[in-house]
Amino acid sequence: MQTTFILIWFVVIIIAAFIEINTMDLTSVWFVIGALVAFILAIIDFIIPIQILAFLLISIILLISVKPIAKNYLKSNVVSTNADRLVGKVAICTKEIRPGERGEVRIDGQFWSAITEEKDVVKVDERVEILAIEGNKLIVVRL
Numbered sequence: 153m154q155t156t157f158i159l160i161w162f163v164v165i166i167i168a169a170f171i172e173i174n175t176m177d178l179t180s181v182w183f184v185i186g187a188l189v190a191f192i193l194a195i196i197d198f199i200i201p202i203q204i205l206a207f208l209l210i211s212i213i214l215l216i217s218v219k220p221i222a223k224n225y226l227k228s229n230v231v232s233t234n235a236d237r238l239v240g241k242v243a244i245c246t247k248e249i250r251p252g253e254r255g256e257v258r259i260d261g262q263f264w265s266a267i268t269e270e271k272d273v274v275k276v277d278e279r280v281e282i283l284a285i286e287g288n289k290l291i292v293v294r295l
Contacts, residue, residue, distance in 0.1 A: 161194055243279070243290070
């Protein structure tokens with residue numbers, strides 16, 4: 153029976169690690185650590201309820217206590233591009249923007265791709281307000 157649980161904990165480690173690698177959400181990693189502890193306990197031949205209890209306690213405690221700290225630390229290392237400073241500013245349309253298609257606007261001497269959520273066409277030389285930045289394009293509305 154212990155051999156079965158050694159294999160089960162190993163599979164849990166692999167699955168949780170695979171999920172964490174694909175999501176990078178800092179959730180499954182704590183279950184990897186909990187399963188690793190349970191795996192070691194299974195190898196040492198602890199009884200199954202102790203293994204399950206250790207897995208649950210360690211995983212949940214790490215998830216609740218360490219995840220917020222780790223998320224906060226990783227968030228503080230984000231490099232700001234200052235592109236968000238454009239939101240709320242006024243730009244000039246340089247290439248007509250049709251609904252569902254990209255056009256172009258000029259702001260601060262730079263040209264940006266732009267789209268609009270309006271149903272009307274934004275014509276060249278019309279003034280637009282920048283509502284948001286999505287990837288490398290601006291979302292604008294005619295003034």
